[in-house]
Amino acid sequence: MSATEKNSSNAPSTHSSNEKERVERSEEANVGVEEQSDVPLYNAHIDVSGVDERKLMRKLDLFLVPWLDTDSPQLYGLEQSLHITDTQYNIALTVFFFSYALFEVPSNVFLKRLRPSIWLSLLMLLWGVMMTVQGLVHNYGGLLGLRWMLGLFEAGLFPGVNYYLSCWYKRSEFGIRAAVFFSAATVSGAFGGLLSAAISNMDGVGGKPAWAWIFILEGLLTVLAGVASFWIIQDFPDTAKFLTEAERTFVIRRLQNDDQFSAAGETLKLRYIWQSLLDWRTWLGMLLYMGSDGPLYAFSLFLPTIINQLGFTATPANLLTVPVYALAGIMTCVVGFVADRRGQRGYLNIFNCCIGAAGYIILIASRTPGLSYFGVYLAACGIYPNIPNTIAWVSNNVEGSYKRSVTLAMVISFGNLNGAVSSNVYRSVDKPWYRLGHGIVLAYIGIGFICSILMLVFLKQENARRDRGERDEVIEGVNEDRTDLLKNGKFASVEDAKREKGDKWSGYRYTL
CATH class of the missing domain: 1.20.1250.20 (MFS general substrate transporter like domains)
Structure with a gap:
């Protein structure tokens, strides 16, 4: 599970079956990178446990x-x-x-x-x-x-x-x-x-x-x-x-x-x-x-x-x-x-x-x-x-x-x-x-x-290419030895990759 998802546990959401599959594919494609990322939680000081x-x-x-x-x-x-x-x-x-x-x-x-x-x-x-x-x-x-x-x-x-x-x-x-x-x-x-x-x-x-x-x-x-x-x-x-x-x-x-x-x-x-x-x-x-x-x-x-x-x-x-x-x-x-x-x-x-x-x-x-x-x-x-x-x-x-x-x-x-x-x-x-x-x-x-x-x-x-890892980025301190992935960009963290690449980020999956 990604750091973003771990930190967002206070904001549960109901996923449709196809969305769950998309999230699972996203995790599998980037598990080595995301587990070591530290994506900050939005408004971490706010307790949302009481929100229905x-x-x-x-x-x-x-x-x-x-x-x-x-x-x-x-x-x-x-x-x-x-x-x-x-x-x-x-x-x-x-x-x-x-x-x-x-x-x-x-x-x-x-x-x-x-x-x-x-x-x-x-x-x-x-x-x-x-x-x-x-x-x-x-x-x-x-x-x-x-x-x-x-x-x-x-x-x-x-x-x-x-x-x-x-x-x-x-x-x-x-x-x-x-x-x-x-x-x-x-x-x-x-x-x-x-x-x-x-x-x-x-x-x-x-x-x-x-x-x-x-x-x-x-x-x-x-x-x-x-x-x-x-x-x-x-x-x-x-x-x-x-x-x-x-x-x-x-x-x-x-x-x-x-x-x-x-x-x-x-x-x-x-x-x-x-x-x-x-x-x-x-x-x-x-x-x-x-x-x-x-x-x-x-x-x-x-x-x-x-x-x-x-x-x-x-x-x-x-x-x-x-x-x-x-x-x-x-x-x-x-x-x-x-x-x-x-x-x-x-x-x-x-x-x-x-x-x-x-x-x-x-x-x-x-x-x-x-x-x-x-x-x-x-x-x-x-x-x-x-x-x-x-x-x-x-x-x-x-x-x-x-x-x-x-x-x-x-x-x-x-x-x-x-x-x-x-x-x-x-x-x-x-x-x-x-x-x-x-x-x-x-x-x-x-x-x-x-x-x-x-x-x-x-x-x-394109989703298949990402599932195969062909779009993975190089993340500093994580997979810097993967020089074959430099063509996809090099970033200080997964958060930076998400922010800079948007839907081009390797963990993003397109809706069919």
Whole structure:
């Protein structure tokens, strides 16, 4: 057993079977080094024997609040009211994704440097303001400008919240939390359809069309949530005010026991950013997430339109999206729960891709509304669970708080950039069956399928190399005679190796 694990005996944790195997492999690979290391215990003077882990986890889940999303009001006359063409509408959708993708990486760095209670709340507040003002536009130029600003302020929310949650939970606990957070946005798509249907009855009130009231009212709700979030959102574990000092210490020790060595804090250094940029998993993760996020945007932006073209008018089309989003949310949470328990995130990704592909094959081949509507359900069940599952998979395999913040932001921003493609694949000329759009989404799912297999194979190979000792470092006073290992680095202690190498440390095992 490693010195870290010995000293952390005051912070017991419940391991899943696959996590136990990972820890055992880690110990076997480095037993000669770790037994002689002396890794200091975080806050050694703090007694955490009185902390109940189950009650603490319930407390964390209660205080770490998810934030909801809104949907697009295309079907209530925005194009006609602003006198814009179908092409101009798609351009307005596209502009959003450029600013959205561009600012995600710097936003995550700011989040780590600043307090989440300030940064995330400010982003939410400004996002709500832009949403509200968007309901006041009178021309195409104003719509483009506000879509750009909306993307700018919304950019940091999704990657920021996922990174923030990853700083609180063990790797085997993060997936279900990411799934619940994402499902909140998914379910908001369901209730957003109901809300849009209700607000559509305000058409003409105050001289404003229905789509304007949808933006104004949903935007004002977001503004209120943003203001409240300054008091609701908690900061990182080492400074969280809702925890006692013993509870903060317990949280950090259990994270460090889970190979999250940087949980106690980390100073920003340029090399952490370079570590992310030079890691092959970052780039493969970007392609992997693209294969999930491209279909997501195409699906969520045009689901009401697709249903509308099957013979339903605007309000019934929005109402028929509700059970689709509800089922997608349930499946997302089920996959997140199973992935945390079994640790097989890559295998689940592959399975989900097959389900999503089956749905789009039906959509391409079908010529009856009923069968197409069934295909929509399959597509949703394959697309939505892969978003948080992929994020959790990437997060699980990156150690170093700044490196993880940059990696997650790069992966998510590249995926979001593909929303610029997704927002243009469903053209009016392809009504009512949209073969081209469905075919492009199917190609995206194929990319996700292939990249999931590649990531799984490469991570397995790397874990095997570490099990064989090929990645072991030279530790002063322990194995200095092993000159063949100098290529892996020489360190004064195991603690130094962990801190300097992060997930490249020989005792770290990747989640499959």
